[in-house]
Amino acid sequence: MAQVSNDGGCEPNLIPLLDLVLQLVMFFIMVANFAAQQVTSDVMLPLATSARPPDPGETDVIYLNLNSEGKLMVTGREPLQTLSEVKYFLISEYNTAKRAAEQAGEKEPKTVVIIRADKNADFKPVYEILKECKGAGFRKWQLRATVKNK
Amino acid sequence: MARPSRTMSSAIDLPITPMLDMTFQLLAFFILSFNPMSAVEGQLQFTLPVSPGGRLEPVELPPEPPTTEPGKLTAPLTVVVKTVRDGVNDGNISALILQTLEGELAVPDLEALRAALQSKREESAGQLKIAAETRLKYACLIDVMDTCLKSGFQNVGFAAPPDLGVH
Structure with missing residues (x-):
């Protein structure tokens, strides 16, 4: 007043x-949600009824955003154009996670790779990234989708 | 020297305006960083195939041959997803084939796939692989994966695309 x-x-x-x-x-x-800064709204996730809510306890995560053209977008970097760039990035991330795990007294890093791919992307880049993740040493991963009501 | 009288009004004048300015800036920051989309985002977990010894498969993945012959199956159940790029059905599902150790079964749609998978769930111990063609649209792949998960399969993984290296 x-x-x-x-x-x-x-x-x-x-x-x-x-x-x-x-x-x-x-x-x-x-x-x-500050973790949301690692995700980008440019990626339109597909719908899935069996998608479960993300586990809030999983804090050691790497977000890999694939746009509709299959380009990998990582926070703070230019989109990774070639498969060798993706490979180099994943290996360096794994080595960083492994050093952190060793300092914490663990054998293997518990990093979860979260793949957020656009619904219009082809399966090929998704499969190639999965293969490179496995080649780099990561053992846990998730695909992200928009929760669709049953 | 005149001393200030205690009877004078000594009300403290708090500067509200700078505080309000700062609060508005904080409010603007949090409004701009607010992302309600994360509330509806969910995870689809899938597993890596495990070798009989209990260890994970070797790190280096050799390119697997197309799993079109029943004898070369790497899992008791494999769902082969084919697609076409004819300008109309770009990346949509054109054929769904359920491969078992006994043979192949073509299913017309996802509902039929779900019914077929539910009947095979016991004998495959909940293990299933999806072999999708490389040009399949990712949304269609998630539809197939969604159907597999809804059929009760817990260990859903990906096989090498049958057409990998063809194009």
């Missing part, structure tokens, strides 16, 4: 507005 000051000016009461905005900020802080 506006208040009338002694000099006759009108001062809006900003405190209720500040309360409201702080509540909005709190809401967005609660629902913020």
Whole structure:
């Protein structure tokens, strides 16, 4: 509510507005998913009724986004054009994960490779990336899809 | 020197405006980074084929030959998914073939595949491979995988595409 000051000016009461905005900020802080920064909205996921909600406990993950042309997009990098670039990237990621696992006293890294491929992409690049993941040493992976109501 | 009187009004004037500015900036950041799509995203887990000794297969995957002959099957059940690129049905499913150790069975659609898979689930111990052609649209592959998972198969994996190296 506006208040009338002694000099006759009108001062809006900003405190209720500040309360409201702080509540909005709190809401967005609660629902913020920083892992989502690794995914891109350029990828239109296919629909699947048997898709389960992602396990929030899996924090050691690598997101591989494949666009409709089959190009691999990784956060903070240019799209990887060739298979040799993909291979080099996956091997370097695996070596990094393996060093971290050894420091934690584990034999093998528990990194989960999450493949988010566009629904209009061909199967060939997906299969090639799976093959390169296996060749690099990764042992756990998931495909992502949009959950479709049964 | 005149000392300020204690009776003077000593109300503290908090600067609300800079605080509000900062809060609006925080609000803008969180609104822009808000991604509600992640709420409807789900995972489809699949497994690697395990060799009889219990260890995973060797790291290097040799290009597997086309698994069109029943004797060369690497899993008790394999679903072969064929596609066409004729300008109309680009990347859609053109044929579904269920390969077992006894032979092949062509199924007309995904519903028929589901019924056929449910009847074979016991004898294959829940193991299944999908051999999809390389030009198959990924959405169609997920449809097939979805059907396999709904049929009760837990170990669904991928075989080498039958046409790999042909094109």
